[in-house]
Amino acid sequence: MARMNEGMAIDIAGLRKVFRQTSSGDEIVAINRLDLTIAPRELIAIVGQTGCGKSTLFDLLIGLEAPSGGAIRIGGKAPFGDFDYFRGRIATVFQQDRLLPWRSALDNVRLPLELAGVPEAEQKSRALDWLKRLGLERFANAYPRELSGGMRQRVAIARAFVVQPAILLADEAFGHLDEVTAAELRTKFVTLARESGSTAILITHQLEEAIAVGDRIVVFGKSASLLADIRVSDWPAAEHRTLREAIQASLQSNAPDARLRR
Numbered sequence: 001m002a003r004m005n006e007g008m009a010i011d012i013a014g015l016r017k018v019f020r021q022t023s024s025g026d027e028i029v030a031i032n033r034l035d036l037t038i039a040p041r042e043l044i045a046i047v048g049q050t051g052c053g054k055s056t057l058f059d060l061l062i063g064l065e066a067p068s069g070g071a072i073r074i075g076g077k078a079p080f081g082d083f084d085y086f087r088g089r090i091a092t093v094f095q096q097d098r099l100l101p102w103r104s105a106l107d108n109v110r111l112p113l114e115l116a117g118v119p120e121a122e123q124k125s126r127a128l129d130w131l132k133r134l135g136l137e138r139f140a141n142a143y144p145r146e147l148s149g150g151m152r153q154r155v156a157i158a159r160a161f162v163v164q165p166a167i168l169l170a171d172e173a174f175g176h177l178d179e180v181t182a183a184e185l186r187t188k189f190v191t192l193a194r195e196s197g198s199t200a201i202l203i204t205h206q207l208e209e210a211i212a213v214g215d216r217i218v219v220f221g222k223s224a225s226l227l228a229d230i231r232v233s234d235w236p237a238a239e240h241r242t243l244r245e246a247i248q249a250s251l252q253s254n255a256p257d258a259r260l261r262r
């Protein structure tokens with residue numbers, strides 16, 4: 001049985017990330033003073049054009065990079081400074097499944113528990129439980145090369161959920177799958193995230209996906225400037241087309257579209 005976890009709030013204040021290009025020495029402002037607050041257990045989708053700083057934000061949230069300015073607090077702690085605290089509390093799903101080819105599906109799913117020092121019998125039973133929830137119990141002993149892309153992504157999702165993370169981050173997790181598989185996995189992911197009580201952020205290029213999954217859609221312009229912060233429940237289904245068009249227009253002009261003001 002999945003335990004409902006406490007979820008964690010994410011507070012981003014004045015966040016800045018600047019890179020210096022090795023070749024030219026030029027500075028690239030990947031994130032320019034971002035303010036964003038995400039409530040515990042909220043599910044938000046981030047959309048933005050390529051290069052607007054979405055993946056950089058994830059690297060900062062995971063604690064792989066330190067901010068150049070401002071701060072990120074997750075449950076009051078800093079992901080970069082308190083890296084060890086977040087082990088097993090933040091889980092990620094990427095476009096590439098990043099499974100270890102020499103480990104079976106079961107052994108891939110139980111890996112985060114192994115790293116956290118959970119006893120082996122418990123690792124296995126929890127991993128198997130999550131493979132079952134993703135409909136893969138018959139493939140527990142299969143190796144990644146023996147699985148389809150959709151099945152591998154299910155294994156990656158099981159591996160993310162097995163630690164019952166307070167924070168779930170998905171970066172284009174369904175973008176490479178065919179539409180039917182993507183829609184099915186996306187629905188599964190959202191259901192599991194809600195059951196688990198995780199706070200979840202999904203990066204997506206697909207507006208349909210953003211509208212389908214998010215409580216909120218955050219639209220990034222250049223350097224992660226906030227073009228819009230939309231509460232999806234404010235938009236009845238009959239107006240989703242207008243919503244899509246308004247987000248698209250904002251992305252194209254790099255400015256908030258007037259139709260998004262509610």
Ligand SMILES: Nc1ncnc2c1ncn2[C@@H]1O[C@H](COP(=O)(O)OP(=O)(O)OP(=O)(O)O)[C@@H](O)[C@H]1O
Pocket residue numbers: 019020021028029030048049050051052053054055056057
């Ligand atoms: N390690 C790095 N060194 C130098 N520049 C970087 C580095 N990482 C990212 N950048 C730059 O920062 C900007 C934001 O990149 P980022 O990968 O966060 O964008 P993105 O929104 O995730 O794009 P995409 O949708 O294509 O994945 C880009 O201009 C990129 O070239």
